[in-house]
């Protein structure tokens with residue numbers, strides 16, 4: 001299987017990491033729209049327009065599947081992408097909703113959804129979880145974590161101050177949805193803040209769980225061919241990919 005992974009920038013590499021760990025694909029073509037990141041502060045129409053352009057880009061490759069690693073795009077543009085793509089398109093929000101439901105032991109447990117402003121405004125996670133009977137939900141836009149992670153700050157004072165800024169008056173959840181590509185990189189710090197009992201929902205793991213349920217994988221690929229494309233400075237993307245994915 002040859003697939004495309006789309007993100008607004010570099011964050012989607014956290015999803016690629018999970019895909020590689022599970023050896024699901026023969027080839028992954030990654031496209032990060034680094035020239036126009038962040039999407040999380042943009043409006044719906046712009047996000048949809050950029051997402052359709054990404055589908056057009058992927059038409060240069062004969063793909064079997066497109067994975068939308070970006071939560072913001074998954075929240076707004078999945079149906080439009082499906083209309084213009086010639087292969088299936090799956091997104092991390094739907095997968096994250098199912099992974100959250102699987103992780104919780106009852107419908108009253110408290111869920112805290114983190115994401116960009118756009119993802120939180122879309123209420124995509126709440127809508128999906130409500131439909132499954134989960135009502136004890138709170139969402140918080142925590143966009144400051146995006147540039148912090150881009151600065152490769154994964155611990156320390158700045159991060160602690162930001163946690164305090166966002167969460168000092170937030171009740172501890174039973175599950176925390178890392179509803180943004182960048183947040184898995186600070187998952188240790190978030191786990192430390194919210195405590196060991198809090199279940200963290202990671203988009204990469206969620207999409208693997210989802211794919212293994214929806215598709216048949218007849219073999220594991222010990223080596224996946226990786227191709228990286230970016231709308232700006234592809235070398236910077238490749239350098240970060242090498243670091244994050246250890247290849």
Ligand code: DGL
Pocket residue numbers: 007008009011012037038039040041069070071072073116119146179180181182
């Ligand atoms: N990739 C985005 C997401 O997962 C975060 C960065 C952005 O705002 O574009 O929502």
